[in-house]
Amino acid sequence: MLLKSASLLLLVPFTTAHFLLNSPPTIGFSDDEESTYPCGSFDVTSRKTVTDFPIAGLPISVTSTHPEDTWFFRAALLNDTENWVNLLPAIMQQGTGDFCNPSVPGLAAWEGEDAVIQIVASAPDGFLFQCAAVKFVGGSAATSASCKNGTKVTAEFTDEKLILNAQTTSTAGGSEATETATKTSGSTTQTSAPSSTTTPNSAVRKDAALAVVGGVLGSLGLLLL
Numbered sequence: 001m002l003l004k005s006a007s008l009l010l011l012v013p014f015t016t017a018h019f020l021l022n023s024p025p026t027i028g029f030s031d032d033e034e035s036t037y038p039c040g041s042f043d044v045t046s047r048k049t050v051t052d053f054p055i056a057g058l059p060i061s062v063t064s065t066h067p068e069d070t071w072f073f074r075a076a077l078l079n080d081t082e083n084w085v086n087l088l089p090a091i092m093q094q095g096t097g098d099f100c101n102p103s104v105p106g107l108a109a110w111e112g113e114d115a116v117i118q119i120v121a122s123a124p125d126g127f128l129f130q131c132a133a134v135k136f137v138g139g140s141a142a143t144s145a146s147c148k149n150g151t152k153v154t155a156e157f158t159d160e161k162l163i164l165n166a167q168t169t170s171t172a173g174g175s176e177a178t179e180t181a182t183k184t185s186g187s188t189t190q191t192s193a194p195s196s197t198t199t200p201n202s203a204v205r206k207d208a209a210l211a212v213v214g215g216v217l218g219s220l221g222l223l224l225l
């Protein structure tokens with residue numbers, strides 16, 4: 001079933017608006033530069049609009065133009081924006097349209113802290129990024145009337161891991177890769193599966209066919225410094 005995405009890659013033309021972040025409010029959106037780490041070409045430290053993120057949960061709503069994306073919802077402290085911590089396991093979404101997780105948990109240890117959340121899509125056309133400025137707070141979970149899912153959209157957790165910072169971007173999926181893609185104390189390490197490679201950034205956006213395909217290990221390297 002998962003391998004059907006391999007053929008979809010060949011059939012689906014590249015579209016505009018890779019993905020939209022509907023809520024919380026994005027730091028910025030540029031369709032052309034959404035593939036730029038860490039925030040789609042916008043300043044990771046921007047505080048123009050800051051959303052309270054209750055530890056008890058916040059809806060995260062996106063709209064995808066892709067037939068399939070793997071989502072990573074991550075957070076970093078404002079003063080340490082290279083140490084991204086996963087808020088949830090990776091989510092594989094299939095079907096184009098709105099996708100909303102009604103209650104993404106915050107990080108209790110960061111209550112009261114200024115932080116940034118990063119929404120990463122591992123999409124057929126590469127890695128895509130948007131961020132939102134947040135402050136983790138106590139209190140009850142936030143809700144959103146606009147949290148909805150498209151009729152064609154399904155989603156499930158997957159054990160895919162993201163290895164991604166300013167130096168490296170790759171993912172590892174499926175049982176083979178899980179053992180070697182390790183995660184320590186919330187931030188991903190640079191350990192990667194034996195077959196993954198790191199390549200210079202130049203051609204990454206065009207390497208759509210290398211994006212992760214189901215349980216098969218796919219990897220992309222980015223060197224963004």
Ligand SMILES: [Cu+2]
Nearest residue numbers: 017018123125
């Ligand atoms: Cu796209």
